[in-house]
Every structure is written in C-alpha cells, then in structure tokens.
Amino acid sequence: MSDLIHASAVELAAQIANKTVSAIEVTQAHLDRIAEVDGRVNAFLHVDADGALEQARAVDHAVASGQALSPLAGVPLALKDVLTQTGVPTTAGSKILEGWRPPYDATVVERLRDAGVVILGKTNMDEFAMGSSTENSAYGPTHNPWDLERIPGGSSGGSAAAVSAYEAPLAIGTDTGGSIRQPAAVTGIVGAKPTYGAVSRYGLVAFSSSLDQAGPFARTVVDTALLHSVIAGHDPRDSTSIKEPVPDVVGAAKSADVSNMRIGVVRELSGEGYQPGVQARFDEAVELLRAQGAEIVEISCPSFTYALGAYYLIAPSECSSNLARFDAMRFGLRTDDNGELSAEDVMRHTRAAGFGPEVKRRIILGTYALSSGYYDAYYGQAQKVRTLITRDFEAAWASVDVLISPTTPTEPFRIGERVNDPVAMYKADLCTLPSSLYGGPAISVPIGLGDENLPVGLQVMAPVMADDQVYRVAGAVEKALAQQWGGLLLDQAVAL
C-alpha cells in the first residue's frame, strides 16, 4: 500500500483508470499517511475524510461504468485553506475566520471536482497568506519534512509540506510574492505561479488583488503541469481573468526540450546574501541547460533591486483595503458584542482579537502608505517602480526566451529564527518578487542540496502567457538531474 503514497499523479490516475487500484484505496492510503505523520508535520488544518472518500467513490463508479475520465481523476490533493469549499471550514490561517464554512465553491475547487480530483483537506498557511515561513498561522507552524526544526516556506507551507511528506501527490497554493515558489524550493518539490489572470481568483480570500494567483504543487514537473491545466482558464466571475487559451503546459513539460532556447541568467539575483551552496547548485544547473543545447546569456535587470521595496508597499496597501471586509458584521468572528459597545467598537475589538501580529503590522503599514501626504512618496512611487520592473522584463524578452535565478537566496531557516525581524523574513522572497510584480509565469524546480543538506530550487520566469516555457525548462532540468540521481531529489530525504 505504501507504494501508493510514493506514486506520481500520472501513475495513480493510470492505475485507477485501468482498475489496478480503486480511487477509494488511493484516498485511504493518503488518509492513513496523514494520520501517521501529520502530528509531526502539521500540514493540514482540516482533513475532510468523509468528503474525500465520497469523491473517490464517485470516480470508482465512473470507472466501473466505463465513463471517460479526466487525466487526474481519482488523484488526491491538498487544498490551501485560502480557497473556499462549500461546507468545509475555511480559515485563511486566521482566528477571525475560525469556524466559518463558506456557502460556495471557489472556481478552482469547482474545476478540481469536475476533473474528479479528490480533495483530502485544507492546508496550513501564514495568516491571510502574509508570510514566508507558515509561522504566522494562528494554528501553529508547519514543519519542513526534510528537517522538522526548519520552516517549510510560506505562505503555502502546508501545501508544500503535504506533498513533500507524501500526504498528497498534488496540492494547490497561492502566490502573491513567492508563496508557491519559495515553499516548493525549500521542501524539494515543484511549484508554479501561473501568469496573473490565468487562474480564477473567484473564491480566493483576497490579500493583494493585483498580485494574488493560485497555482499547482507536485513532486514532478509533468504532474504540476497537469494540475495547472485543470485549474487554468477563463472565468467570467473574475474580471481580471484572461480570455485566451491555456498554453500547452503538459506538452511542454513532457518535451523538456531546451535546444536552441535562449536562457538569461539575472545578474542582480546573485552575489551578497546568497548562500554559497545555493549559488553552486544554481551554477551547476546553468551548465546542465547549456549541455542540453540552450544558449546561456547574462542579463541585467537593474530595477529588480527595488522589487522588495515596491512589493512591501503595494501588497500591504492592497491588504489594508481588502481586509476591511472583516468587520464582524456579516461573517466570521464577533467579540464583545455586549449590547453596550457600538458597532465600530465591536469592530475594533474583533479585529484586535482576530488578527495576528503580522496581519496587523501590514494593515497599519498599508494604511500609512495610502494616507494623504504619504501616498505619492510610497504607494505612488512603488507603482512607478513596478512599471520599471515590467520594462526590465520586456527588454529581456528581446534577447532571451526565459530568465532564471535561484528561487530563494538561502536554504530553509530554523523555525523561530526570523519571527522578530520582519525585514529578514521579507528577504526570503527576494528572487520571487520581480515576476509577481510583472505578472508573468514562474516555476521552481529542485536542483540539489545546499551547504546544510537542505533543498535548493531553480526559478524559471517567462513572458506573460508563455507558461509553457517555464515547464519546458523545468522539465529539462528535472530530466537531466534524474539521470544523475536515479530519481527525484525528494528520494534523498530521510523518511518520516
């Protein structure tokens, strides 16, 4: 049975379709694995065993009656607790939403259901996706399966840990400034941020609306691409949704052909602050790509240096506005409603009790950056810098097809190490912020272990709606390294 938890999504779907194994057995194997290890990992906030088994049963019925199946039918998945699923608790990692059971499905959830994907439960995250370590969850930190004393990255740390701990072969995360790519890198798996607007935000609890984007996690590039193709596509319920066909990410991932591709190495995303082991693995990956026929060019993107400053003004500004909806009136927590206090005071007390420290910090920072007298110097200037970052990308596309960098400057740090130093925490996102501000697709793929024997990721960034290109390069890297290692990086982790 334990082979079921180590199998890829492609293998599981094939075995379910040809009746070697039932979807129920696959789901039960993963529920058993969660029961076995999640006490130590804390990837899940809620396990929906009954719901998952019911979805699996429906897939088995479809198999028995000879219906056509989607390529991921019956494969279990872990869902970040920031997406609504009817009747299933959705907290966004916050006390302010504790106990809330949304009355509707996110579009992502609807698409997963339609594809027969089995949703095992909701995963832990930094509160409202604000963080880089999953330590800002109101429900305790998630632990990195490679070393339980380390952070699994964030904010989608629960989803990344679930996949790397073999609790699920697939997971959904969301990425605002790196919240899929950075956790994927530090847990040794694959994670992609699709082009902004490629995946519907309907039913995604908003943090920074101009940046938030849901995307896939898996242990292989092809599995990641398959999940991408299930969740992407136009949705009239999201006005920022792109009305264009989804690029052939699965075909690109399978081809893994980078011959004659022009690949740019970003000069600004290296040097001081980058661990030697991270830089060494990155340099080796560059040589692997060159050996497969890619042309490697160094590219300078001078405005990337300002991405951290622009992001940590834009995202808190949008968050201070978005989180105004948590007003204690219509849903979620309400405290101290004793008949004496006014609605406004109840609101103040509820938000004080319901929000954690990082969320309060960002709301106040955003309120400041948007206030009259400071708007031009902070929010306005940050939006102009965003334009310059976009221009750097567009200039790069004149000479290269994709840009690459390390996904994170360092290996995963220890739980507790950066909690009292917000700026040190923010620097975990240094490499992932530029393409978030630009809006193009980006992926992280494992490229080895660093100085502390912990995972290192390679980031591939591409032009808007060229999502297939990031999968092509990630596929090539995975294939070349699989020949060296005889498998995946994750095979080198100590079993939990």
Place this chain on the structure above:
Amino acid sequence: MSAISRDDVAHLASLARIELTEQELNDYAGQLDVILTAVASISEVAADDIPPTTHAVPVVNVFRDDVVTPSLDRDSVLDHAPAAEDGRFRVPRILDEE
C-alpha cells in the same frame, strides 16, 4: 521619508479600526520604522515621468450580459453570520442613544 512615532501608529490603528495594546503600539512603531527604512530605497529611483502600474495584466471595463442569475441562498449565508434575526444580519447599535 519620515520616521513613524507611537502616536502615528495609534492614529493609523484607529483609521484601520484595530484596538492596539500599549505593547503593540511600541513594538509596531519600532518595526514599521525599520520596514520603512528598508523600502525607502525606492525613493532613489527617478520616476517622475514613469506611469504607474496598477495591475499586472491591463484589463478595462469587463462586462457580462445583463442576465439575472441565482444569488447565494439567504439562509446559507445567514447561517454563518455572527448574529441574525428575521432573515437579516443583526448588528450592534450604529447610532448614539439620543
């Protein structure tokens, strides 16, 4: 770019409708100052003639057809309200007694 004081934080918290403790006011004043110093580098960028970017992928005026579609069921929405009465949200008083 100016430093941020404890009183500034109290004012901002009031605008954002968050009741902060004395400890939080002091902690945030120090931390926000550090964060603002870290992001201040963006002011070095000469960008007077650069247009702002508000959204990654520009889209304007997205309309749907003017067709009535079902809304969420009222009871399922009120089920998760902090308080409900007579098919409505029940809220604390919003006006003074007089």
